[in-house]
Amino acid sequence: MPPLTGPKSGDALFGSVERVNAELFTLTYGAIVRQLLTDLEEVEEVNKQLDQMGYNIGTRLVDEFLAKSNVSRCVDFKETADVIAKLGFKMFLGVTATVTNWDAEGTSCSFVLEDNPLVDFVELPDTCQGLQYCNVLSGVIRGALEMVSMKTEVTWVRDMLRGDDAYEMRVKLTKQVPEEYPYKDD
Ligand code: MYR
Numbered sequence: 001m002p003p004l005t006g007p008k009s010g011d012a013l014f015g016s017v018e019r020v021n022a023e024l025f026t027l028t029y030g031a032i033v034r035q036l037l038t039d040l041e042e043v044e045e046v047n048k049q050l051d052q053m054g055y056n057i058g059t060r061l062v063d064e065f066l067a068k069s070n071v072s073r074c075v076d077f078k079e080t081a082d083v084i085a086k087l088g089f090k091m092f093l094g095v096t097a098t099v100t101n102w103d104a105e106g107t108s109c110s111f112v113l114e115d116n117p118l119v120d121f122v123e124l125p126d127t128c129q130g131l132q133y134c135n136v137l138s139g140v141i142r143g144a145l146e147m148v149s150m151k152t153e154v155t156w157v158r159d160m161l162r163g164d165d166a167y168e169m170r171v172k173l174t175k176q177v178p179e180e181y182p183y184k185d186d
Contacts, residue, residue: 022094026120033133043130050132054139055146062144065091077150077173078102081109084141093117093137101170110157111141113167124161133161138169151175 032053036046065071069087074080078099085097089111097111118134132138138154145152151174158168 018094022117023120026117029118029136030122033131037128037131043128047130047132047135050135051139051142054136054141055143056139057136058140058143058145059147061092061140062147065144076106077176078106078109080145080148080150081111081171084144085111088144089113092140097169101168107173109171111169111171112158113169116160116167119161122161129162132156132159134159134167134169141169141171145171149177149179151177 033046033050036049037043040046040049065088068091069083071083071087074083081099085099089095089097094117095113095115097113099109100112101110102108116134118137122133124131124133134156138156142152142154153172153174155170156168157170158164158166160167
């Protein structure tokens with residue numbers, strides 16, 4: 001009988017399972033986008049739905065992120081942005097982002113992704129030129145940040161599916177709700 005072939009260590013096996021999961025996620029997301037395009041007809045409506053889906057995911061994902069990463073409260077928005085770029089993207093997308101293009105106030109920055117697994121296998125037909133395919137990701141960031149008291153506006157400024165040289169998401173902090181200490185000192 002020939003020897004069994006395949007991954008020899010647990011790590012190798014785990015790595016291949018993760019890759020399959022990532023591909024399944026990418027393909028499933030593509031199927032969802034395609035279905036929304038069929039159902040909603042207007043690309044602008046699809047963009048809104050993808051953002052809303054992402055927002056809903058983000059409001060839940062943040063708990064998992066905080067539990068798994070052991071990150072404690074960040075001192076400011078800059079630290080939060082670094083945590084998302086280095087740990088958040090890595091945990092849920094398998095890649096890291098670069099934080100750049102800060103404004104003078106330290107309230108707007110960009111996340112730049114050179115590699116974006118969400119778009120593997122994707123090509124936009126000419127009829128979908130206004131489609132913001134990755135809106136689920138900007139929605140996730142908006143939803144997650146809202147759960148830690150930061151209201152943001154998140155928009156895409158570069159998109160490789162539209163011929164740009166990278167993916168760039170602009171995150172603008174619009175309101176930071178100070179957290180109230182729940183007990184009174186007597
Ligand atoms: C803090 O300031 O309290 C720490 C807040 C960290 C928020 C982290 C949000 C994680 C978002 C995951 C991003 C996933 C991108 C695909």
